[in-house]
Amino acid sequence: MPPHVAIVTDSTAYLGDDALSAHGITVVPLTVVIGDEAFEEGTEISAPAVAHALQRRHPVTTSRPSPAEFAAAYGAAAASGADAIVSLHLSADFSGTYDAASVAAKDAPVPVRVVDTGMVAMALGFTVLAAAETAASGGTVDEVVAAAEKRAADTSAFFYVDTLDYLRRGGRIGAAQALFGSALAVKPLLRLADGRIELLEKVRTASKAISRLEEIVAEQAGARRVDLAVHHLAAADRAAALAERLRERVPGLDGLVVSEVGAVIGAHAGPGLLGVVVSPH
Incomplete structure (x- = not known):
C-alpha cells in the first residue's frame, strides 16, 4: 500500500x-503588519482592509x-x-x-x-x-x-497594476523600472517568470492595458484545456467583466475562479490589481 x-x-x-x-x-x-499590529492572513485580516490601509498610506509589510x-x-x-x-x-x-x-x-x-x-x-x-x-x-x-x-x-500568471509603486516599496520589482514607468505615466502589464515579477509591456491607459491583458490570456490559453483564475484587489467590477469576456474567448475553459487576492499579495500589488492565472491540464 x-x-x-x-x-x-x-x-x-x-x-x-x-x-x-x-x-x-x-x-x-x-503575516501582514500594519503599523505595529500583526495579523494572520486568511483569519485575522482581509484584503479590503489592506487596500484601505495602503490608500491611507499606512505602513504595510509582510512576514513569513x-x-x-x-x-x-x-x-x-x-x-x-x-x-x-x-x-x-x-x-x-x-x-x-x-x-x-x-x-x-x-x-x-x-x-x-x-x-x-x-x-x-x-x-x-x-x-x-x-x-x-x-x-x-x-x-x-x-x-x-x-x-x-x-x-x-505549465502555468502562467499575468497582471495589471495601477502603479508599480507598491511593488517597488516592497522590493518586488526594481526601483529603476518603477521610476521609468511612473515617469512615462504608463499602465504596466507584468508577468511571473522564473519565480520573479517581470515588466511585460507598458500601455498608455488602464482600459487599453486591461484589453491587452485579455488578449495575452486568450493567446496563452489557445485551444488547450485550461483552468483560469481572475484575481483583483478593490477592483471587483473590472474582474467580473474580464472573467465574462474570457468565458467567451477561451474555448477550452474548464474551471474559472474569480476572487480578491489575499492580504499578503494585496499589500505588495496595491489597489487596482487585476491578474489572470492560466493553468493548462
Whole structure:
C-alpha cells in the first residue's frame, strides 16, 4: 500500500475552504503588519482592509511564518497518519517562507519534501491541487512532487497594476523600472517568470492595458484545456467583466475562479490589481 502523503501549503495559495477541506490540505499563514499590529492572513485580516490601509498610506509589510509554525503543521499531519509530507510554497524570491519550511522539515517526525513552486496566488493554488489529487490517488512522494512541478511549469500568471509603486516599496520589482514607468505615466502589464515579477509591456491607459491583458490570456490559453483564475484587489467590477469576456474567448475553459487576492499579495500589488492565472491540464 503506498504511503499517505499529506499536502501543506501557505496562505498565498488562496484556495477556498471547500477545496482545502476536500483534499485535506493544511495551510500555514503568512503575516501582514500594519503599523505595529500583526495579523494572520486568511483569519485575522482581509484584503479590503489592506487596500484601505495602503490608500491611507499606512505602513504595510509582510512576514513569513516561523519554522515553529511549520513544525507544528508537520507534527499534526504525522499525528493524523501521514507517512510523508509534500510542502508547496510561493516563490522563494518573494518570501522566506520556503526557507522556514525547509528548516522545520529537517526535524519533522516523517519525511518532508519542501518545494519552491516559483508561483503565487492561484498559480500556486492550481499547483497545490495537482499535488493533492495525485496524493489522493495513492501517488508516492516523487509522483506528487512531479505532478506539482509539471503544473507549475505549465502555468502562467499575468497582471495589471495601477502603479508599480507598491511593488517597488516592497522590493518586488526594481526601483529603476518603477521610476521609468511612473515617469512615462504608463499602465504596466507584468508577468511571473522564473519565480520573479517581470515588466511585460507598458500601455498608455488602464482600459487599453486591461484589453491587452485579455488578449495575452486568450493567446496563452489557445485551444488547450485550461483552468483560469481572475484575481483583483478593490477592483471587483473590472474582474467580473474580464472573467465574462474570457468565458467567451477561451474555448477550452474548464474551471474559472474569480476572487480578491489575499492580504499578503494585496499589500505588495496595491489597489487596482487585476491578474489572470492560466493553468493548462
